[in-house]
Amino acid sequence: MSEATRMVDGGPHELDLLIIGAGPAGLYAAYYAGFRGLSSGLMDSLPEPGGQVAAMYPEKQIYDVAGFPSIKGQQLVDNLVEQAAPFSPRYFLNHRAEELVPGDDGQRVTVTSHRGVTVRCKAVIITGGIGTFTPRPLPDAQDFEGRGLVYFVPRLNELKDLDVLIVGGGDSAFDWALNLDGIARSVTLIHRRDRFRAHEHTVQQVLASPATVLTHTEVARIRGEERVRAVEVFNNRTDDRMTLDVQALVAALGFTADLGPLKRWGLEQRKRSIVVDTTMATNLPRVYAAGDIAEYEGKVRLIAVGFGEAATAVNNAATVIDPSAKLFPGHSSNKG
């Protein structure tokens, strides 16, 4: 995203459609809105588009997106941004949608961000995923955040030729360990237990790799002045201590997700998700939901499913915005 794309004034901005959440479902909704001739905006609390994919696993291969036998997370996001770009969706990044108020006239919905930007639109699609997500912090380590300590690894090459310590026993920790093999100078993974939550196959791959895996081990102290220089770790059974000379520390301790402001908008909710009908409509007029956040009987949370739901939501919103519009727009291959 260019700086120019990020600059937005307080508004009110007038749009046909506002999409709350710029993850894969939201980005695809922006493409589809453009395809239907609707002006759209994408609001996201994160500084970059891509939702969970860009924030949590940009370097991982994804194998179950239709049409792509294998694609890297960030590449999928870049493709989605590119696909929507001809329709110039307006990006409101670093803006958490804080308030949503259906208009008295029944024709408009007004959304205000936590930084006071107001968008007036004819319909809203909420593609907020699991809500705003924040990594579980490594205790007493905040001084080193951005100075060698990271919670996500957006670009593996940033850790090139470094000695890297990964903390955690879940999928992310083991994925980073595997993906950093051959990029980092050395990889050490520590976990406070001897059982891992990660996929068994990945665990076996890491154990067979040059990475060192230490169980029952926790961080005692990070050393360094300007940046991480070494980390003192201890065995939580024996209290044995050792110092690892590392220049990077990846804390993969999971994350907490919070629907946050969405919970106060009067939406019907179930299992921390928003209940929708077969048109993806919520209980609020002109408000739709798609992707991970949408809930109905038999729901499956996959990127591929979110794409279909986004198209359904946009097409149904289009008929509410303009009652003379058709629900089925025809095929994209017949246009242009």
Ligand SMILES: Cc1cc2nc3c(=O)[nH]c(=O)nc-3n(C[C@H](O)[C@H](O)[C@H](O)COP(=O)(O)OP(=O)(O)OC[C@H]3O[C@@H](n4cnc5c(N)ncnc54)[C@H](O)[C@@H]3O)c2cc1C
């Ligand atoms: C490690 C990992 C691996 C995965 N692997 C796969 C896989 O291989 N295949 C697959 O299909 N799925 C996979 N998934 C799941 C997949 O990432 C999700 O299903 C997908 O990201 C959901 O897309 P979404 O657009 O609905 O929501 P998200 O990607 O969660 O995006 C939602 C966006 O909404 C924003 N948001 C939330 N609330 C607000 C608010 N109030 N204001 C503004 N913005 C807000 C968030 O910041 C976020 O950017 C994986 C998930 C993880 C964590």
